[in-house]
Amino acid sequence: MSRFTSPALVAYAALAAAGLVAGLALGRVEPVALAAPFALAVLAGAVLGRDPELSVRLALDRERAVEGDTVTATLELTSAGGAARLDVLVLLPAELAPEDAVARTVSLAPGETRALELPLRCERWGAVSVGPVLLRARDTLGLRSWNGTAGEPQVLRVYPSEETLRSLVPPLETQVFAGNQVSRTRGEGIEFADLREWRRGDRLRRVNWRASARRSSLWVNEQHPERNADVVLFLDTFAEVRQRGGGTHERAVRAAATLAHGYLRHRDRVGLIGFGGYLTWLLPASGTRQLYAIVDTLLASDVVHSFAQRHVDFLPPRTLPPKALVVALTPFLDERASIALLDLRARGYDLVVVEVSPLEFLASARDSLDALAHRLWRLSREALRWRYEQAGVPVVTWREDVPLAAALEEVTASRRLARPA
């Protein structure tokens, strides 16, 4: 810790010296009498001020939390030399809001250890660090101080809170492994598909006796097998609209985490592509481990502005397996992402676009020119949506006041209608 002398102490020393000099010069005792209390204060500052020899340990009660949770940071202070007044300030990121005073003053006797608890509310998702701690130890009168920084910053992963989903967008094509998605193909399963005439090798328990009696020949039931699916979450990170209350990227990440959790719970394989200034990807996989990997990648994702051209060709081939359902989360703010998505559709991928509406985060038009520009911009977005519809891609706009489940239900309904019989 570095030692500082209060400007007041310097001023007192100067006053004391000036009083003594003035006393000599004028041959009077009054200046010396004026100097005496200030000289005493300087002496008191020198005697009372001691290096506190502080040791600080900062700890969090857990490493992971969900948005809205309260995490307690514990600050353990030990002073070998003692500190009459110790000012403590824990540096916090914007994602965490203290529920109690974050700046405190305590007193520590020599050798005393004291623990301070600071409850922190997780306001926004992200991988954030709590600390270090700014310290200022002062003597009783505050004439001398020791300032420093201590405490190892603690990393806290705040996971996005999830939206409630009753159902997920079902993929058009499924994979070969067992899962919870009803496949369009026919085979062993639970869901009834059709009747057909008995063939050699069919099991006896598959015979539909009622239909066989009516037709005077053996007929068997056919079922849709339950298979898993490959789902790729495509996160557009080229641009975002942000305001104090949130932003499009924040909502897109929340939706991606919700979808990843939902699909993985259904035993599907889920992958992630962050398509923007930086390319990030995770190969599709299933299980809890993949959920943590996806959420950790989402926490690190950020909107990075870049002028570099990006195509889907830049992605490693295995990130987009054949017959995968691609769920794109985009605010439709950058043309490169829009082109890439159309490119994916042209390559035959089952594509669903969730447009994270940026309109709620825009400032209102100040004049008629602003209003006109806003209208033109909205028209261009309508035109883009029309292009997607022409390509057979369902586009649903997810507004802030609408739950994600409602937006996804809209997609499911449109796909049900468009699905071939």
Added chain:
Amino acid sequence: MRAGKLAPALAPGAVIGGLLLLLALVRGGGMTLGWALALAGAVYIGSLEAAGAGVDGAAPLVATGLLLCGELARWSLDTRLRLRSDETLAGRRGLALAALACSGLAASALTVAVSAAPAERGLAWTALGAAAAVGAAGAGVWLARR
């Protein structure tokens, strides 16, 4: 009589000192506070010089008042920081300040009292004075190095 004549000359110093104290309280700053106290002390000494009177018995009170003025101003600046502090800290500081003021008053009064005592010229007093000067310089060096 002379003090009355010099009053217009001393008044600006007193006003500036007061303004500096206000400035220190509004904007903070130990050096500004120091200048305010220095001006107040200078005006007091100037008024004594102008009056041409003998030793002023109220000098210890003035000195303690100036110190308290500076310390209370600093305390008021400290309370502006939004720190949640232990309840005992304010009491401790108050006690420390009271002790400092009492000690300062005693030291100042002792200085005035010693100056009034008749001193004989002699080798012992000279040696004592030299030792006191060396001690003061040594104390200054020790304080600076601490």
